[in-house]
Amino acid sequence: MPTIDLRTSALRDLNRALHALAPDTDETRWIVVNPEGRHAVAVGLDAAVSVEIEGHVGYYCAGMNKRASVVVNGNAGVGVAENMMSGFVHVRGDASQAAGATAHGGMLLIDGNAGARCGISMKGVDILVKGAIGHMSAFMAQAGTLTVLGDAGEALGDSLYEARLYVRGSVASLGADCIEKAMRDAHRQEVFARLTAAGLAGEVDPGEFRRYGSARSLYHFHVDNAGAY
Numbered sequence: 001m002p003t004i005d006l007r008t009s010a011l012r013d014l015n016r017a018l019h020a021l022a023p024d025t026d027e028t029r030w031i032v033v034n035p036e037g038r039h040a041v042a043v044g045l046d047a048a049v050s051v052e053i054e055g056h057v058g059y060y061c062a063g064m065n066k067r068a069s070v071v072v073n074g075n076a077g078v079g080v081a082e083n084m085m086s087g088f089v090h091v092r093g094d095a096s097q098a099a100g101a102t103a104h105g106g107m108l109l110i111d112g113n114a115g116a117r118c119g120i121s122m123k124g125v126d127i128l129v130k131g132a133i134g135h136m137s138a139f140m141a142q143a144g145t146l147t148v149l150g151d152a153g154e155a156l157g158d159s160l161y162e163a164r165l166y167v168r169g170s171v172a173s174l175g176a177d178c179i180e181k182a183m184r185d186a187h188r189q190e191v192f193a194r195l196t197a198a199g200l201a202g203e204v205d206p207g208e209f210r211r212y213g214s215a216r217s218l219y220h221f222h223v224d225n226a227g228a229y
Contacts, residue, residue, distance in 0.1 A: 165212040
């Protein structure tokens, strides 16, 4: 089990070593200590390994992740798990802006709050936030789910496509073309699956969530909707 101390080892060397792992590697668990807010920790991984980071990280931690499990025992800066393709990223603190931006797959779990634009342009990722999310979250979100146990800020789901948004708390306001939709059995089952993946099965009632989605009025330009663009 390699342990990398970023006070004495270069971040570039850590990422290079993780990128060089063979598919059949037996070095499947890595520990990173003293990240001290460094940017781009454990980015671009493409191996079924586990990386546990002991402390706070800066921008774009676990960006472009594929197959790996990355756990941050602290807070994360802008763009954690940005453009993730698969795998699992767990922030055991708060996340800054644009968490999970453009992510195509996998799961992003945030134990605390997430800042503005959480899930912006998400393309298939499942994001679960145990706390609250900031304004403009799920802006232009195309696919996947955003599940929020706390409150959501202003302009939730602005210019939304087909991502599904579930919020247990209050929503400050909805963005253009985002509306509340009926919460049916299939949606409660989907929320239950997301809660189970986050280790919350039996602790949170899926029936407490409200569902938000696209009104689909902005898919194609229409002069009558010009003021909403």
